[in-house]
Amino acid sequence: MYQITRSAALRSLPEFRKYINLACSQRGCIAKQVIGDLQLAVDEACTNIITHGYNGMNPGSIILSLEFTDDWIEVTITDFGLAFEPSPAPAPNLEAGLEDRPTGGFGIFFIYQTMDQIDYTSNLYGNRLTFIKKWNPH
Amino acid sequence: MDINFIEKQYADIVQVSGSVDALTASVLSDYLSLKINQDHTNLVLDLSEVEFMSSAGLRSVLAALKECRNKGGDLLIAGAQPGVEKVLKMSGFTSILKIFPDSENALASFSA
Numbered sequence: 237m238y239q240i241t242r243s244a245a246l247r248s249l250p251e252f253r254k255y256i257n258l259a260c261s262q263r264g265c266i267a268k269q270v271i272g273d274l275q276l277a278v279d280e281a282c283t284n285i286i287t288h289g290y291n292g293m294n295p296g297s298i299i300l301s302l303e304f305t306d307d308w309i310e311v312t313i314t315d316f317g318l319a320f321e322p323s324p325a326p327a328p329n330l331e332a333g334l335e336d337r338p339t340g341g342f343g344i345f346f347i348y349q350t351m352d353q354i355d356y357t358s359n360l361y362g363n364r365l366t367f368i369k370k371w372n373p374h
Numbered sequence: 375m376d377i378n379f380i381e382k383q384y385a386d387i388v389q390v391s392g393s394v395d396a397l398t399a400s401v402l403s404d405y406l407s408l409k410i411n412q413d414h415t416n417l418v419l420d421l422s423e424v425e426f427m428s429s430a431g432l433r434s435v436l437a438a439l440k441e442c443r444n445k446g447g448d449l450l451i452a453g454a455q456p457g458v459e460k461v462l463k464m465s466g467f468t469s470i471l472k473i474f475p476d477s478e479n480a481l482a483s484f485s486a
Contacts, residue, residue, distance in 0.1 A: 246397040253393070253426060272426075272457035279428045283396040342429035342465050349464050 238262075239301040244282075244290045244315060252278055252300050256311075259302045266309070270371045273350035274302075274311060280343035281313050281322065281365055289317030289363065308352070311367040319358040322365065324348050377405050385416035385484040387452075387477050391423035394431030402431070406438035415447025418480040422453030427461050439471055452480040 238259040242248035253275045260266040260274070282298055290296055299314040322344045347354065353368035375392035388409070394402055409417070419435065421427070435449070442449045451473040454462060462468055474480035 246395075249395050249397050250393060269456070269460075272460070275426060276428060276457070276461065279395055279426075283428065283430065287396070340429075340433070342432055346429060346461070346464060 237301055237303050239299065241297050241299045244286050244296050244298050244317065246283070246286055248286075248298065249279055249282060252282055252298075255300060256302065259304075260309075263304045266371050270309070270369060274309065274367075274369055277347045277350050277367055277369075278311060278313065280346050281367075284320055284322065284343060285313070285315045285317060285363075289315050289320045291318065293317055307370060307372045309369045309371055311369070313365045313367075314362050316362045319363050321356045321358070322347055322354065375401060377402065379409065381414075382481055383485065385418055385450075385481055386414045387418045387420050387481070389420040389423065389477075393426040394424060394434065395426065395428045396430040399428075399430035399434045403434040403437055406434065407441060410438065410441045410445065410447075413445075415442050415445040416484050417442060417447070417449045418452050418474075418477050418484075419449055420452045420477045420480075421458055422455070422476070424458055425455065427458045429461075429465075432461065432465055432467065435467070435471075448484075450474060450480040450483060452477045 240255050242251055256274050256278060257271055260271045278300065285298055296316045301312045303310045351367040352370050355366040357364045375390065375394060375398040378389040380387040388406065390402060439449045449471065451471060453476050454473055462473065
């Protein structure tokens with residue numbers, strides 16, 4: 237298992253992305269598109285945690301871990317802020333004209349577009365967001 | 375994230391390099407807004423050196439696109455890497471703005 241802990245601050249976002257790249261590179265044979273999808277989903281989730289989960293609280297930390305099997309990658313993001321479940325809200329209107337085009341709501345939408353399975357639990361010990369991404373094309 | 379500005383005849387190129395995420399998107403937004411308010415309203419946003427863009431980056435692009443068009447200009451995207459292009463496609467942005475393979479083609483579109 238690969239795991240890092242960083243402060244729940246925006247400056248940690250590039251570090252999480254680099255770590256995903258590192259872990260996948262060490263695992264080997266993972267397509268760039270899969271790595272990109274993981275980076276995007278984790279980035280969007282961590283941004284939400286930093287912006288909403290720790291809103292009004294002393295900045296805490298986020299733990300990112302990755303586990304690999306032959307068929308999928310399991311990513312877990314753990315934080316200790318306010319619970320913020322990324323529910324599958326209605327997709328933003330992708331057909332709207334320019335003036336009506338929504339500026340928000342894409343973060344969670346991207347998570348659901350790129351990950352194969354999403355699970356969220358919240359208890360006294362923290363909030364745990366888990367993604368499953370299939371990676372073996374065979 | 376770094377930003378370079380290159381003035382051309384019919385439009386100007388804004389070259390961005392690095393990542394456009396929640397940490398850096400406001401810098402890009404502010405820069406684009408500044409240039410648009412200085413009457414640089416025909417812009418080619420060169421993303422060939424942008425390795426990552428999240429929804430925060432999309433908001434910056436959308437805000438600048440609206441500003442350009444409201445002032446009678448336009449904003450085109452050039453050189454989006456596969457990951458960035460995927461974000462633009464997933465969000466449906468490819469139906470409201472044009473993406474070119476490189477800046478030269480985007481500039482040519484302005485002078486046509």
